[in-house]
Amino acid sequence: MRIIFTSDTHGHLYPVNYAKNCPETSGLFCLASQINKDDNTLIIDGGDSLQGTPLLTYYLEHKDEYDFNPMAEGFNAMGLDYYTLGNHDFNFGYDAIADYTKAMKATLICANVQDLGGQLGIKKNVIHTMPDGTKIGITAAVTGFVNVWEQKEHLELLKVSDPVEALREQYEELKDKCDITVAIYHGGFEEDLKTGTLLSTTAENQACKISREMGYDILLTGHQHMAVPGVEIAGTYGVQPPSNAMKYCVLDVEKKADGVQVTSELVTPDAPDERCQKIIDEHSFMDELTGKIQVWLDEPIGCLEKEIMPEPKLETALCGSKVASIFNQVQLDYTGADFSCTSLANDPLGLKKEITVRDVLGIYQFANTVEVKKVTKAVLKKALERCAEYFEYDKETGKVSISNIFLQPKVEHYNYDYYAGLEYAFDLTRPVGDRVVTMRKMDGTELTDDATYTLVTSNYRATGTGGYQCIGDCECVGSYSDEMPDLLINFIRKNSPVGEIHNSKFKCLY
DSSP, X not given: OEEEEEOOOTTOOSSEETTTTEEOSOSHHHHHHHOOOOTTEEEEEOSOXXXXXXXXXXXXXXXXXXXSOHHHHHHHHHTOOEEOOOGGXXXXXXXXXXXXXXXXXXXXXXXXXXXXXXXXXXXXXXXXXXXXXXXXXXXEEEOTTHHHHSOGGGGTTEEEOOHHHHHHHHHHHHTTTOSEEEEEEESOOSBOTTTOOBOOSSSSOOHHHHHHHSOOSEEEEOSSOOOEXXXXXXXXXXEEOOSTTSOEEEEEEEEETTEEEEEEEEEOOOOOOHHHHHHHXXXXXXXXXXXXXXXXXXXXXEEBSSOBOOOOHHHHHHHOOHHHHHHHHHHHHHHOOSEEEEOOOSSOOOBOSEEEHHHHHHHXXXXXXXXEEEEOHHHHHHHHHHHHTTEEEOTXXXXXEEOGGGTSSSOOGGGSOEEESEEEEEETTSOTTOOEEEEEETTSOBOOTTOOEEEEEEHHHHTXXXXXXXXXXXXXXXXXXXXXXXXXXXXXXXXXSBOOOOOOEEEEEO
């Protein structure tokens, strides 16, 4: 048999880059035109479908106007058989998930999500019988960190339990009933797959634990956006595709007398061709939606005094980011907090002088909200020390580079934070963990050990994710439902022309 596996497609349906308004080689329609399915093929998706492109942002705000769901149309065109939910699929609440699942022809499996609303049709497992009689037991789970990240109101009709225990229970139920067992896990590998080094002590990613403690033949993972063409851990064969439908996994599976033999590869789709265009033409009923999206994206909202050119990652980490300064100012103005921290996407991004909705969604690609945390001087120092880990200093050459901690096994530039309202400095010649040498308010006032301050950050960082548990452990004193892209749009409209913002003083010494 063959398994075709996608995950973390993040709203990529059409082969279009909305931020740049140009074609790209990705998207479910592109994949659908190139996947050849037969009776011995199962097509499976690992979640995180409902967030990530302007298409989904616009659609979810206007979904009651349409009798289709765009991502469901893409997966249906692919011939999807089974799928699970990812953490971002919860970002827009129960009704958005219900709208999606009702339009899907595939079967939803998620053993650790209880549907209290009764509309999603979730199954804990499925036994799929192949043409030759081989029985494939399939189950799934989403990372338990949904409970950490998600807004409480979005989980009122959903109960998310421990994924490891749910998968353990399902394995015990399936193992004697099936020839081959498959687990779909919207979570990643908590260890470096080359060295075995533990990457995180949290329970966000637990694929290695699942592999070692259970006996699944195949583990289809996601969430990390890592390209894992194939790895065997304790007899379980695991894969993971990168994000945005740029690649998909193909697994060839054969039942042997002594077990299951699996070979796999990551496949990059070809450039869109007449086959892809035919599928797009078959979905011409969505043309009204896509036309409205383009009009909305090109809506002018304001301007900068001067264009911000794309900012190289190392250079801006060392010297500061004009884009991050804008993000931080939005957060400070909106909440009135003492300090703000924000991160940037993995790609170097700038901002044109004349700004449209398209430009904003291109530089702030997530539906993050903001939270205010009560912090101390000690908490701020610990968080800044984590930021300072971003740099690798070579004593012999005196050169600074980006630490592999932020590059392997997954590129995580977004876990480097820029602070505002603060004067601070790193001495990179000092050991990691002891690099923060200056930390005071912008007016020069020293922070005191016994005082408390307020720090505004994204709801993502507020959970402590990315190595910032010190922030996650702090009391939340303000939680807001407005999303950052909307706050950013409103800020630009109100303050145009937006000049260069100076809301921090930062130095890197080396």
